[in-house]
Amino acid sequence: MNDGPTYSLLIVDDDKAMRHSLLALMEAAGWQAEAVARGEKALERLATLAPDVILSDVRMPGMTGMELLAALDTELSPPLVLISAHGDIPMAVEAMQSGAYSFVEKPYEPRRLLTILTHAAEQSRMRASNQRLKARLYELSGLDRVLLGQTQAVANLREEVLDLAPMEGAVLIQGETGTGKELVARALHDLGPRAEQPFLAINCAALSPERFEAEMFGTAEGGKGRLQAATGGTLFLDEIGACPPAVQAKLLRVIEDQQVFPVGAATPDAVDLRIISATNEDVDQAVADGRLRQDLLFRINTFVMQLPPLRQRRDDVTLLSAHFLDDYARVHEIAAPELDHEDVATLMAHDWPGNVRELRNVCARRVMQARRGGGTMAAALTQTGGLEDVPETLREAVAAFERELIGKAIKGHEGRMDAAAEALGIGRRTLNEKIVKLGLKKEALL
Template identity: 60%
Template sequence: MTGYRILVIEDDRLMRNSLVDLIEAAGWIAKPLARATDAQRWITQFEPDAILSDVRMPEMSGLELLRTLPAEPPIVLISAHGDIPTAVEAMNHGAYSFIEKPFDPKRLLLVLSHAAEQHKMRQNNQRLKARLRQLSGLDRVLLGQTAQMHMLRDTVVMVAGSDAAILIHGETGTGKDLVARAIHDLSPRCDGPYIAVNAAQINVEQLPHIARCAAGGTLFLDEICACPIDMQPMLLRLIEAGEIFGSGQGLPETTDLRIISATNENSVAAVAVGSLRADLLYRLNGFTIDLPPLRERRDDITLLAVRFLQEFATLYETEPPELTDEDLAALIAHDWPGNVRELRNLTERRVMTARHGLGSMQDVLSDANRNQLERSGLREAVAAFERQIISKAIQAHGGRMDDTADALGIGRRTLNEKIVKLGLDKEALL
């Protein structure tokens, strides 16, 4: 096995040579430097696994070096003038360890080996993540170069290896199904089935069939907060024990599957109004992933628009239309309530109009904005009316939800869903 690579920074020649001899005797590779000001250049060229540096040196001290370098590779500081405040300062600024001279050679080598091994493990982990992304095409599926998207891709790789239940939060159009599918494709269950269903539309009879179909793979439950209340005990049993009852309600069937769920609603609020069981939510969110809306990663908008334009141009056998400065300004200024799905739809319309030599991205976006305003105006009016009627009914019946639902002529579950969607605070109304 190749030995560790240690960058040694020590202004005293005798001590520097002694440290190099010690490191090379351990079978490692040492690169000696007399000045800390040369460290950055040699980190790039030598690629050390750890840095061993004296504290007190001319031009730049070990503590100053510590403040100027990134977190990797790890730095071990040594000093003949060790004291508690210096050691505390060193550790607060990210030093891996602080050792006083004269030091025990075996202890120094042990500390350096631990630091170097940690560095190698982090490098291997990063390479593995990059390789997994390359193999799965994750960068092509979850498009974007903003910090949020880099973090999202890393999270997908991290959770894919476990069998924990995952709850994905995200607005409409943010790609919840894409994320769920990516997790499945990177998981040990990738050769098994991936079954996606709308949790709001399944019933007791359908669930055993769905569970059988998803056996050995992944079951993706979208709109989990709208799941019928009578279905939720069965889902809870499926997650906890891997059991599902058939229509005859005899002995339960056992099945092996992973559940990933998603919602564009506030799951905690859904529990508060009784439309989602608290124990079910606890089981569903073994790990939670929050997807960023497009308006919070505007630096990705141009990249996405260009990618979608090229994709649809290939589909419609035409050249992708160019984006003018005015187009780009309009795209960046738009609020994107429909997120990436909305952007994808708009780019398709732009390619279709460009085939006939018509329009611009600005025109397509302006038409969409007008239609959105018309739709949102009607929605807001209906929502305001519903909010007023439901609020009065809750007050009239003293907060008794069954009586309120009966008076409004709707089911209890429908009432709960409307309370969540309209953002009503039942306690504040009473």
């Protein structure tokens, strides 16, 4: 019995007896296998099937094995092993030169075939993993924007994110409001082994003890709760210090036991969640004041990350400003306003209590001023720019402004929602909620 990874194989052979023989062999070896009789059918299945390896006969009616190999995208498709009763050295050489992983003659020797297929599957998995890692590192889930900067503190923090992402231990992210705690949490998730699983963000300040169990644990009659739906992924507890005491006890049990009891159920449901928490307050003081359980703190602070406030990285202020101005200008399809000496002096003199989020919002207002042909950073900082020509009521003004800004962000970032959310200075969850509330249709914007 195979105790290793379960690999998958797509068999392509017009010989029915050979297909059955290969299927029996792969099933006995613990593989998942599917067989088709034609190369054309194999290409159709590859549109929805993602096998680790393809094993194809060479000589078949219609599309041959060599033609199937030529039709595959060598960068994206799984490795292909050719098998034929008519094989010879020239054919094997041609197959390898054309991109085949290997060539096997019929009648095949089972152990040798399994060895070749296993090595091909291992290579396929490794290549797929490397491709995902490269894509994540390139995107960095907004990390390159949230932690954009040249100061040593930011460079160290980027390295810390990359170091902690593969870990399973709980992470506590500490930092003032606006330093990017949720986006760092998402980066830890997206750069880690749970990236393909859900990321569940919970605002602890908004949790109600009365509704907590039913919403998070589900009910015996009403189905699964949010925690069961997110199992396998990451649970992000935002503002953990604001969590009601009654809820803290229930969260502690979930973290300790990795299981939840649906309301009215007699048996628990197992969950598998990595815990990432965030707070903008002193957790030791919160424990001393009785607002945060010490045993809960010990469960969530295996690793602690401290996000630096913007006033401690003033050398990054102009760099960040130029980045945000360019980002918002692209969304609004105008030239980015240039920073003059007075703008830079204004930026450097400000203490930035709202940190990177405040700076991003100031840059958004500066771009709104530029759309009307003027403006300064000083005016944007005091929130005097870009407020004319708005609807009569505040509710209408806010809705109209958000609808325009969100629509242009989605269009400007070509439907990439994480990038649009970052450009707007909000989390992906908040963006989704606003899209629904404002009645926006992503498809209509692209």
